């Protein structure tokens with residue numbers, strides 16, 4: 038009997054329209070936990086890191102963790118692992134909603150997509166019944182149209198993951214969307230699925246995850262739910278305002294990037310804040326599978342439609358980063374990203390970069406005159422119009438669909454692209470949060486905030502408050518946060534649980550469900566193993582460690598005004614220490630003894 | 639003059655912004671008492687955008703921002 042894990046992998050050969058069900062290697066699963074970790078290991082073993090992301094040799098792994106689909110709180114998460122067309126690094130994009138749990142309940146720990154179909158298909162999974170079906174009529178359809186259509190045929194209970202027009206058109210910042218409005222957003226994974234001609238995956242599951250110790254699981258789970266309810270952040274802040282509550286906090290600290298990081302404070306932040314959202318457009322909460330936190334929002338657009346609402350990152354990307362302070366426009370742009378299947382962070386940030394290119398005279402009026410849209414900072418119609426054009430690769434949107442790095446490069450101005458490893462940075466100016474900047478520079482999937490969320494200690498004071506300007510101890514903090522995050526991602530739980538739960542709590546859940554004997558040391562070692570394996574993949578893919586850097590603006594131009602005025606990021610003071618605590622050499626390559634210690638071949 | 643900005647649930651039943659007359663020795667503690675905010679509800683306390691302590695003496699013209707426990711990402 039297998040506990041926690043479903044024990045099966047579904048391998049789909051798209052080229053020959055065949056599938057095969059394989060047994061999960063439990064020893065390997067224990068070593069890499071599941072989800073992000075195990076998928077990375079399998080991907081690493083099966084795919085040449087030098088693979089061209091859109092070739093048929095690239096694979097896509099959609100993976101749940103041992104706790105996905107269980108009674109553990111916030112356990113609806115799954116991870117998509119592939120090689121990113123945006124960054125050239127490993128991509129692992131996480132999403133919530135209900136799809137991940139349903140996949141697990143259908144009896145699979147993961148799906149491996151390989152090869153390439155010669156025409157549009159969707160994959161239908163109903164427990165052990167699997168079919169690869171024609172999706173010619175769905176190609177070109179928006180996410181809600183696709184999802185409605187498939188639910189109509191296969192029943193309301195069916196959970197749908199799909200791509201929108203952006204993924205079909207190989208937009209390098211295309212997302213995968215499940216359950217209408219939950220996104221595995223980053224690194225262009227939607228385009229990889231599009232390159233394989235897969236429009237959707239529909240899943241229905243009727244099994245139950247087996248527990249090693251039912252009684253103990255019940256006790257541990259109710260204790261963790263209680264901890265989440267009693268914690269100020271997970272019991273109050275996130276349920277009441279969603280992630281959008283961060284808008285004012287981050288702005289008040291003077292690290293809220295404005296106009297493509299030209300400034301880091303705005304007096305208009307409150308107009309796009311969680312408080313304003315709750316007052317003006319919020320309809321209700323929109324929680325994921327078994328989540329007591331329920332941070333997701335459901336909002337009313339200006340035209341009366343009720344749709345999934347914007348997260349903090351999105352309010353920033355389309356809001357302050359484009360200098361737009363119109364919450365209705367931002368909610369609309371967010372909705373369009375969900376419909377066209379786009380990453381909200383990269384889409385908003387790419388529009389912001391295009392606006393700076395325009396205002397600095399690189400992009401000329403004649404370049405965009407056919408589009409009938411402006412590229413001026415502050416234009417609400419522009420964020421809506423360009424989002425559509427990026428999703429369709431229409432007009433000048435075709436250039437923006439490549440992401441801000443390639444866009445700026447085309448104009449000989451890469452320094453205006455606020456990216457790390459070609460992926461757009463999220464909504465925190467690292468010049469005023471030193472540890473978080475180190476996390477940006479070293480994240481294995483390029484510019485990203487959720488590989489080691491240092492905002493938690495440096496701004497929010499969880500689990501303890503650190504001085505955000507200080508460098509002291511930051512390398513060590515970043516390492517532990519990165520390793521623990523790898524564990525949480527691999528277990529299949531939502532990262533937001535970590536505002537209230539610590540390593541010890543995750544171990545209790547994992548051990549009770551699977552009957553394992555992990556302790557603090559061995560679980561963090563598993564996280565570190567995952568981190569190092571991702572790093573090795575990237576090195577073999579040809580990503581130079583010199584890419585562990587930040588845009589020049591953040592290292593050289595002091596923040597011009599606001600509470601963090603005068604600061605730059607001190608990456609070169611932090612990076613050597615980080616390499617050292619990671620057990621890597623001074624150039625950033627993992628040392629042999631580190632790999633031996635972590636038992637990585 | 640001290641400008642006090644309140645956020646999230648601290649706005650319930652209060653204004654977003656409250657202005658206090660400056661006097662020598664005024665602190666955040668005085669302010670939250672006057673506003674009937676419990677010390678436990680103050681998770682983030684900034685003076686001019688920089689972390690402060692509620693017992694720190696304020697200067698004339700300071701801007702104070704007060705948040706309950708909140709997070710996201």
Ligand code: SF4
Pocket residue numbers: 111112113133134323324325326328329330331332333531532533534
């Ligand atoms: S905390 Fe929010 S994102 Fe995470 S599982 Fe719950 S509702 Fe979903």
